[in-house]
Amino acid sequence: MPQPRHWQKSSFSEGGDGNTCVELAATSPTTLHLRESDTPNTELTTTRAPLTHLIHGIKSGRFPT
Numbered sequence: 001m002p003q004p005r006h007w008q009k010s011s012f013s014e015g016g017d018g019n020t021c022v023e024l025a026a027t028s029p030t031t032l033h034l035r036e037s038d039t040p041n042t043e044l045t046t047t048r049a050p051l052t053h054l055i056h057g058i059k060s061g062r063f064p065t
Contacts, residue, residue: 003027
């Protein structure tokens with residue numbers, strides 16, 4: 001049986017019960033799961049290092065919009 005996830009919303013999510021946020025759950029010290037609240041059945045599973053590199057790249061402007 002899969003371990004239940006305890007999802008945390010992004011600090012940048014809209015207030016209230018809005019469905020426009022990224023949520024994160026950890027199932028072990030190294031395994032992280034991400035999902036978008038409007039599509040909760042779709043998850044991305046990763047570890048801390050790749051997620052850290054992605055966030056750093058976004059913050060540094062490496063991925064222009």
